[in-house]
Amino acid sequence: MEAYVLDWVNLLLRWAHVIVAIAWIGSSFYFVFLDNSLTKPEDPDLKAKGVDGELWAVHGGGFYHPQKYMVAPKSLPSNLHWFYWESYSTWLTGFALFTVLYLYQAGTFLIDKNLFAWSPAGAIAAALGFLVAFWLVYDGICRAFGQKPGGDRIVGIGVTIAVVIASWLACQLFAGRAAFLLVGAMMATAMSANVFFWIIPGQRTVMAQMKAGEPVDPVHGQRAKQRSVHNTYFTLPVLIAMLSNHYGFLYGAKHNWVVLVLVMLAGALIRHSFVVRHKALVAGKRVPWEYAVAGTVLVLALAIWLAPAPVPKGTSVAPPSFAQVQGVIVERCAMCHNEQVVSKGVQLHTAELISRNAQAIYQQAVVLKAMPMNNATQITDAERSLLGRWFEAGAPAQ
Structure with missing residues (x-):
C-alpha cells in the first residue's frame, strides 16, 4: 500500500511541477524574446513618458503593444503584476518530488554501491550539499566578475567549468539516473535563487526608491537582467537533465558524465540560437542559425556514439530458449x-x-x-x- 500511495504522490507532484514549470519557462522565454525584439519608440509622447522600447504584436484576435521603460516609469501603476510565484512554485514542487522519489528512497534511487557505498543519510546530505554548493559557486562567480568589463564572457566560462566539474563529481558519487537529475536540480535551484535573491529584491529596491522620491539606481535593473539572461540559458540544459531519468542509455553510458555535459551543451547552443535570432531580426541582420545547427549536430553525434554495436551482416543468431x-x-x-x-x-x-x-x-x-x-x-x-x-x-x- 505504501508503494501505491507513493506512486500517487509522485504522479500529482510531477503533474503540478510540469504545470508551474511551463508557466515559468514560458514567461522567461517570452520576456527574453520581448527584450531582444523591442524597437526605439518614434512617438514623442512615448519618449516623454520614458519608454525605451516597444513592440507591436498580434495574438488571439487582438493587438498588443508592450512597452519597456528606461530604468522605471515616472510613477508607479496601481496594478502591477509580479513574476515570481512561477519560479518559487516550480522549485517547491520539484524539491518535493525529489524528496519523495530520491531522498525518501535514497537506498534505491540515489545510491549505486558499485560507484560509492555510503549510507542513505550520507548520500542525502551530499545531494543537498550539491544544491547549496553550486549556488554559492555560481553566485560567487557572478559577484566577482559580473559587473566588470568583459565580465559576461568570464562568468559564462566560469559557470561552464563549474557545471562540468559538478557533472563529473555527481556521476562518480551517485547512481547515474540520480546524478543526471541532481545536476539539473542544482542548476534549477540557482535559477530560482536568482529570482529570490537578486531579481525580486532588485525590483523592490527600485520601487522603494521611487516611493521615497529618490533617483533610481540602474544597477538593480542591470543585475536583475543579467541573472534573468542566465536563467534562460539554463532552461534547456535543466530540462534535458530532468527528462533523462526515462532513458537509461543516457545515464547508463560508460562515460555518462560526458554524455550529460554534451547534451546540456547542445541545449544551451540551441537556446542561444533563438536568443540571438531575436536580436538579429530587429537589427535587420542575418539570423545566425549556426548555433542551432551545432547543437543539433552534437545531439546526432551523441546518438551515433551511444548506438549499440550492429550485428555483422550474414550473422544469424538463433532465438534463445x-x-x-x-x-x-x-x-x-x-x-x-x-x-x-x-x-x-x-x-x-x-x-x-x-x-x-x-x-x-x-x-x-x-x-x-x-x-x-x-x-x-x-x-x-x-x-x-x-x-x-x-x-x-x-x-x-x-
Missing part, C-alpha cells in the same frame, strides 16, 4: 517483481507472468535500459540482447 530467458529474469528481475514484492504492479516469478509482461520487459530492460533500477542486479549487455532476441522472435513461451 524460454528457459534461458526465464533464467535471466529470475536472476536479474524477479527479486523485485515476485509474489511478495510487486514493484510497479509487475510480477515475473512464473512463466505465464513473464510472457504476459514481455512488452514491458523489452521496453524497460532492452530499449530504455532503465531496469533493473541502477542496474542493481548487474544485468549484462549480452543478457539484454538475449531478452531482445526473444521478444523480437515473438516472445515464445516455450
Whole structure:
C-alpha cells in the first residue's frame, strides 16, 4: 500500500511541477524574446513618458503593444503584476518530488554501491550539499566578475567549468539516473535563487526608491537582467537533465558524465540560437542559425556514439530458449517483481507472468535500459540482447 500511495504522490507532484514549470519557462522565454525584439519608440509622447522600447504584436484576435521603460516609469501603476510565484512554485514542487522519489528512497534511487557505498543519510546530505554548493559557486562567480568589463564572457566560462566539474563529481558519487537529475536540480535551484535573491529584491529596491522620491539606481535593473539572461540559458540544459531519468542509455553510458555535459551543451547552443535570432531580426541582420545547427549536430553525434554495436551482416543468431530467458529474469528481475514484492504492479516469478509482461520487459530492460533500477542486479549487455532476441522472435513461451 505504501508503494501505491507513493506512486500517487509522485504522479500529482510531477503533474503540478510540469504545470508551474511551463508557466515559468514560458514567461522567461517570452520576456527574453520581448527584450531582444523591442524597437526605439518614434512617438514623442512615448519618449516623454520614458519608454525605451516597444513592440507591436498580434495574438488571439487582438493587438498588443508592450512597452519597456528606461530604468522605471515616472510613477508607479496601481496594478502591477509580479513574476515570481512561477519560479518559487516550480522549485517547491520539484524539491518535493525529489524528496519523495530520491531522498525518501535514497537506498534505491540515489545510491549505486558499485560507484560509492555510503549510507542513505550520507548520500542525502551530499545531494543537498550539491544544491547549496553550486549556488554559492555560481553566485560567487557572478559577484566577482559580473559587473566588470568583459565580465559576461568570464562568468559564462566560469559557470561552464563549474557545471562540468559538478557533472563529473555527481556521476562518480551517485547512481547515474540520480546524478543526471541532481545536476539539473542544482542548476534549477540557482535559477530560482536568482529570482529570490537578486531579481525580486532588485525590483523592490527600485520601487522603494521611487516611493521615497529618490533617483533610481540602474544597477538593480542591470543585475536583475543579467541573472534573468542566465536563467534562460539554463532552461534547456535543466530540462534535458530532468527528462533523462526515462532513458537509461543516457545515464547508463560508460562515460555518462560526458554524455550529460554534451547534451546540456547542445541545449544551451540551441537556446542561444533563438536568443540571438531575436536580436538579429530587429537589427535587420542575418539570423545566425549556426548555433542551432551545432547543437543539433552534437545531439546526432551523441546518438551515433551511444548506438549499440550492429550485428555483422550474414550473422544469424538463433532465438534463445524460454528457459534461458526465464533464467535471466529470475536472476536479474524477479527479486523485485515476485509474489511478495510487486514493484510497479509487475510480477515475473512464473512463466505465464513473464510472457504476459514481455512488452514491458523489452521496453524497460532492452530499449530504455532503465531496469533493473541502477542496474542493481548487474544485468549484462549480452543478457539484454538475449531478452531482445526473444521478444523480437515473438516472445515464445516455450
